[in-house]
Amino acid sequence: MFFEEEDKRGERVIKHGRAWYAEELRQKDNVDLHKLWYVLLIERNLLLTLEEESDRLEKHMPSPERLEKVEESMKNLEEVLKERDTAVKLLDTGYEKGVPGRWINSPLGYKRYSPAKEYYVPFHVNKRMARKRHYYEPWTQTYRKIFLEQVVREKKKAFTRERHRIRKLKKRFPDAEID
Incomplete structure (x- = not known):
């Protein structure tokens, strides 16, 4: 074959x-x-x-x-x-790329994608939808900061690892064009 x-x-x-x-x-x-x-x-x-x-x-x-x-x-x-x-x-x-949506804040302060939905009642009039929180509470601010610090720390670690790997490759193969 x-x-x-x-x-x-x-x-x-x-x-x-x-x-x-x-x-x-x-x-x-x-x-x-x-x-x-x-x-x-x-x-x-x-x-x-x-x-x-x-x-x-x-x-x-x-x-x-x-x-x-x-x-x-x-x-x-x-x-x-x-x-x-x-x-x-x-x-x-009616859209080329599927159903449109929007990014909203969850109750814990994280951004998440919410696909658009059809409602019988407009969003601003619908009391049930108005009760759903699309914002984060003030008490979650501390945890949100800790989470964002972890995300930044992980990104920095990944960047440092990649830079160290490239440095080792340049040391091992000095003639190679490595960026």
């Missing part, structure tokens, strides 16, 4: 077709696109394995442009699927 058939091995040139165009893919249904994606995925894995094996044996890979054509086909297929997904979201919600 990860190597070509026996009759094609050892050849310098293998006959192959062209990449799939996006216009052709738009005419196919989702089931065919799904099947084609897996065929292209198997072909890409085969070609990547063949490329590694050719490098290992220091031989010429037969028809290396096949990999570029498979990757271009996969890119076009992904583009067509994104177009269809956007169209479905536009039909369902």
